[in-house]
Amino acid sequence: MVASVLSLFRLSLGSARDLAPIVLVIAFFQLVILRQPLPDLASIAVGLVLVTLGLTLFVQGLEMGLFPLGESMAHGFARKGSAIWLLAFAFCLGFAATVAEPALIAVAGEAARAAAEGGLIAPAPETVESFAFGLRMTVAVAVGVALLIGIMRIVRGWPIHWLIIGGYVLVIAVTPLAPEEIVGVAYDSGGVTTGTITVPLITALGVGLAQMIKGRNPMIEGFGLIALASLTPILFVMAYGIFWTRFV
Amino acid sequence: MLFTNLLDTSLETMRDVAPIILVLFFFQAVALRRPVPHLRRTLFGFLYVLIGLTLFLVGLREALFPLGELMARQLTAPAFIDPVAAQAGTFAAQWWDYGWVYAFAAAIGFATTIAEPSLIAVAIKARQVSGGAISVWGLRVVVAIGVAFGVALGSFRIVTGTPLVPYILAAYTIVIIQTAFSARTIIPLAYDTGGVTTSTVTVPLVAALGLGLATTIPDRSVLIDGFGLIAFASVFPIITVLGYAQIGAWVTAHGAKRRKRA
Numbered sequence: 444m445v446a447s448v449l450s451l452f453r454l455s456l457g458s459a460r461d462l463a464p465i466v467l468v469i470a471f472f473q474l475v476i477l478r479q480p481l482p483d484l485a486s487i488a489v490g491l492v493l494v495t496l497g498l499t500l501f502v503q504g505l506e507m508g509l510f511p512l513g514e515s516m517a518h519g520f521a522r523k524g525s526a527i528w529l530l531a532f533a534f535c536l537g538f539a540a541t542v543a544e545p546a547l548i549a550v551a552g553e554a555a556r557a558a559a560e561g562g563l564i565a566p567a568p569e570t571v572e573s574f575a576f577g578l579r580m581t582v583a584v585a586v587g588v589a590l591l592i593g594i595m596r597i598v599r600g601w602p603i604h605w606l607i608i609g610g611y612v613l614v615i616a617v618t619p620l621a622p623e624e625i626v627g628v629a630y631d632s633g634g635v636t637t638g639t640i641t642v643p644l645i646t647a648l649g650v651g652l653a654q655m656i657k658g659r660n661p662m663i664e665g666f667g668l669i670a671l672a673s674l675t676p677i678l679f680v681m682a683y684g685i686f687w688t689r690f691v
Numbered sequence: 692m693l694f695t696n697l698l699d700t701s702l703e704t705m706r707d708v709a710p711i712i713l714v715l716f717f718f719q720a721v722a723l724r725r726p727v728p729h730l731r732r733t734l735f736g737f738l739y740v741l742i743g744l745t746l747f748l749v750g751l752r753e754a755l756f757p758l759g760e761l762m763a764r765q766l767t768a769p770a771f772i773d774p775v776a777a778q779a780g781t782f783a784a785q786w787w788d789y790g791w792v793y794a795f796a797a798a799i800g801f802a803t804t805i806a807e808p809s810l811i812a813v814a815i816k817a818r819q820v821s822g823g824a825i826s827v828w829g830l831r832v833v834v835a836i837g838v839a840f841g842v843a844l845g846s847f848r849i850v851t852g853t854p855l856v857p858y859i860l861a862a863y864t865i866v867i868i869q870t871a872f873s874a875r876t877i878i879p880l881a882y883d884t885g886g887v888t889t890s891t892v893t894v895p896l897v898a899a900l901g902l903g904l905a906t907t908i909p910d911r912s913v914l915i916d917g918f919g920l921i922a923f924a925s926v927f928p929i930i931t932v933l934g935y936a937q938i939g940a941w942v943t944a945h946g947a948k949r950r951k952r953a
Contacts, residue, residue: 461811464802465892469758472795477765482758489693490754497747500739501808505815508736511729512715519723528722535718539710545703546894603879604870611863618856627855630922637886639744640708642809646816646883661820662876669813670882673925 451499458498466491505643513647521655526598530591536648537590537672540641542583547636551578554628561624564687578632578683585679586636589671590645596667597652600659603667610674617681625684632680633673642669696752701745708741744891747808751892759799760899766792767903786850793843796900800842800924803893804835810887817880825880833935834884837928842897845923849904852911855919862926869933874940881932885925897924 473479481487520529541547555575559566564574596606618626650665659665719727727733765771770778772788804810814827848858870878901920905911 461806464805465755465799468795468798468802469755469762472762472766472791472798473758476791476795477762477771486693487754487758490750490752493746493750493753494755495750497743497745497750498806498808500743501747502743502811502815504736504739504741504743505812506736508733508738508740509812510816511736512727512733515728516715516719516723519719519725523723525722528718532714532718532722535714536711539714543707543710545707546890602875603882607882608867608870615856615860615863627919627922630855630859630919633886633922633925637809637890638707639809639812639891640711640740642887642890643812643816644711646813650816650820660876663879665820666813666817666879666883668883669886670879673886 451503454502455495455499458495458502461498462491462494501639509640509643510647513644514651517648517651518655521652529594529598533590533594534587536645537587538583540638540644541586541636542579544636544638544641546638547579547582547632550628550632551575551582554578554625557628558624563622563624563684574687578680581679581683582632582636582676585675586672588679589675590668592675593649593668593671594652596671597649597659597664598656600664603663603670607667607670607674610671610678614674614677614681617678617685621681621684622688625681629677629680629684632676636676637669637672641672645669645672693749693753697745697749700749700752701741704741704745704748708737712737744808748891751895756895756899759896760903762795763896763900763903764907766795767900767907769907786847789846789850792846792850792900792904796846796897797839797843799896799900800893801835801839803896804838804888804928805831806892807888807890808892809890810834810884813880813883813887821876830884830932833931834888834928837884837931838888838893838924840931841923841925841927842900842920844927845920846900846904848919848923849901849911850908852908855922859922859926862923862930866926866929866933869930869937873933873937877933877936881929881936884932885929888924888928893924894921897921 470481473481516532520532523529552575555564555571555578558564558574559571564570592606595601596603621629645668646666649668650661653659653661653663653665656664719725767789769776771791810831811827814825814830817825817830818827844858848855873881897920
């Protein structure tokens with residue numbers, strides 16, 4: 444009991460250190476550059492305690508739940524040896540992890556409103572809503588496809604840089620064809636897809652698979668899933684924008 | 692206020708996680724057909740992650756985000772950049788007038804990346820897999836430097852109103868050249884850090900900065916100029932991580948040569 448309290452205390456010290464830069468930056472700019480007092484110190488203090496506690500619990504839960512589960516499923520699939528199940532799992536995990544991501548829902552809504560203002564789509568509320576919904580589904584499918592390709596790469600041992608560089612060459616080739624209003628949104632959607640629960644899970648999955656498959660180095664084949672999941676949404680969202688301007 | 696925020700956020704987190712848990716349990720039961728090892732411990736781990744993430748988000752929203760967003764608006768406001776011209780209505784700042792904006796962009800990019808939970812997760816895994824050769828703290832600092840540079844350069848782009856694509860093209864060209872000269876073991880990890888830097892903590896503050904800049908600077912479209920900062924924050928960490936590994940390899944090789952000569 445004493446040991447676990449002590450370790451929790453050590454972990455919270457680590458979390459406090461992780462958060463110190465944000466506090467310092469905000470305090471410096473507020474007090475020295477903008478020369479304004481910090482408003483509402485009490486609620487800031489409460490917030491900081493919550494953030495520290497939350498980060499500590501998160502890191503603890505990572506090691507207890509997300510990492511072991513990702514690894515044990517990777518081992519299970521490797522032992523089972525069925526490529527179809529593994530790929531189906533990869534696609535579903537990518538789709539499920541993205542479809543309800545709050546950051547994506549927010550960005551999709553904002554992008555749809557902006558697209559209506561920019562004249563890309565009709566400003567009717569139904570159109571805006573269906574554009575936002577379609578955007579969300581597009582990104583979720585894109586992440587599913589990314590994990591599917593990424594898992595296939597681990598199994599086959601394809602080098603990641605050809606996939607990534609090839610992917611970005613495609614992105615650059617498609618950019619001039621996509622409507623200007625969608626390009627910024629597309630580039631940003633690559634960044635918002637990989638959420639805080641997805642990242643540990645798919646990292647553990649990739650590393651676990653690479654450890655189980657003979658001839659794979661976990662340092663080389665274990666990483667790379669997140670990079671792919673950040674790339675495909677850019678392509679898919681631009682394709683979605685092209686589809687809307689040409690066919691809808 | 693705090694309580695409703697707590698409730699809303701926990702519902703949001705649960706809705707986000709529910710599809711993932713469904714997929715995990717479906718495949719565990721139907722495809723793998725075996726019980727989860729250490730089920731109790733795993734479930735507690737998930738619970739910790741859920742509660743931890745909820746508290747983390749509520750704390751950020753209560754304390755840091757409102758202040759950070761307010762500061763982003765104040766720092767980009769004409770009244771701060773050039774009070775005299777703003778009052779006279781002749782506000783036409785040049786890009787060099789925005790020094791504090793770039794400094795804030797770099798500082799906030801660095802600080803939020805250090806606190807980014809998904810980067811912590813990837814760094815922990817990288818240390819495990821590399822047998823300790825990659826330190827958790829070291830990787831995070833190198834990534835944070837990349838984000839800092841990316842967000843500062845992205846702010847500069849919004850201020851000058853130059854198009855996004857040439858920057859992104861140039862950055863990826865650098866990545867491609869670096870990839871050709873990097874050790875194979877660092878490449879996948881470097882690419883992954885580009886994707887993890889931009890989530891819970893970084894996105895809201897950086898997006899607020901971008902939108903603040905795009906709305907206060909004359910002739911900027913929020914849609915075309917406001918987006919794109921996050922894309923910058925995802926490219927530059929790849930460059931710094933690859934660069935750091937290259938410098939490390941160079942120093943090691945150089946040191947070995949010098950020892951041989953001595």
